[in-house]
Amino acid sequence: MPERLVFTRLYTLERVLCLTRPEDAAGPRAGGVPAVLTIPRGGHPREPRLVLFGDRDAGTSRLGTPAFVDSHVVACCDDRAGADRWELADVLMDRALRFPFGLPDRLRRRLDRYPGCGVAVARRHGGQLAVTRDGSAVAARCPPEAGEVWAPVCGSFLYCWSAAGLAVAELTRAVLLVGRFTARGARPGRLETVGRVQVTALPATAGRRHAS
Numbered sequence: 001m002p003e004r005l006v007f008t009r010l011y012t013l014e015r016v017l018c019l020t021r022p023e024d025a026a027g028p029r030a031g032g033v034p035a036v037l038t039i040p041r042g043g044h045p046r047e048p049r050l051v052l053f054g055d056r057d058a059g060t061s062r063l064g065t066p067a068f069v070d071s072h073v074v075a076c077c078d079d080r081a082g083a084d085r086w087e088l089a090d091v092l093m094d095r096a097l098r099f100p101f102g103l104p105d106r107l108r109r110r111l112d113r114y115p116g117c118g119v120a121v122a123r124r125h126g127g128q129l130a131v132t133r134d135g136s137a138v139a140a141r142c143p144p145e146a147g148e149v150w151a152p153v154c155g156s157f158l159y160c161w162s163a164a165g166l167a168v169a170e171l172t173r174a175v176l177l178v179g180r181f182t183a184r185g186a187r188p189g190r191l192e193t194v195g196r197v198q199v200t201a202l203p204a205t206a207g208r209r210h211a212s
Contacts, residue, residue, distance in 0.1 A: 032180030059183020146195025
């Protein structure tokens with residue numbers, strides 16, 4: 001499918017959240033929802049944030065009321081059949097493996113071409129490279145087991161984070177844990193973590209520096 005509608009919810013964690021590992025080697029149970037937990041190490045925000053993806057409940061009432069709720073359109077640029085609808089996308093993702101040299105500039109040009117898009121993401125060895133509408137360019141790296149959860153939601157996470165008024169640049173000073181949120185019975189919700197994502201800021205290119 002050339003594009004899809006993604007729902008995101010951002011929580012400030014005013015209630016207990018348990019962090020666990022998957023109960024078996026197959027990874028987190030399919031009954032949960034994809035999630036990213038940010039744990040700050042300075043900067044802003046100063047408190048942890050949890051972002052959930054999808055409109056399934058999955059016990060999310062344990063977390064209270066979301067601080068921010070969003071829905072946006074994600075389109076895949078390697079699906080040429082949907083190219084005529086890329087201008088409607090909020091997030092553009094390129095799933096084909098790309099050589100990193102010059103990639104930030106190519107993504108910036110993609111944002112310039114599609115002014116309604118807020119985040120452009122491309123796949124590269126070991127992770128992704130992303131450019132956001134505010135000019136931030138970051139690289140994200142994670143182990144393969146975390147990539148299974150992170151890769152499909154990378155662009156949506158950055159879009160939600162920006163739309164909530166938070167700076168993408170601050171993610172370089174935070175620990176990002178990815179996994180699936182689950183809840184059983186009356187017990188607190190828990191995040192079954194599968195790994196950590198490292199976000200690194202990329203320097204501006206010479207052309208971009210001269211333009212500023």
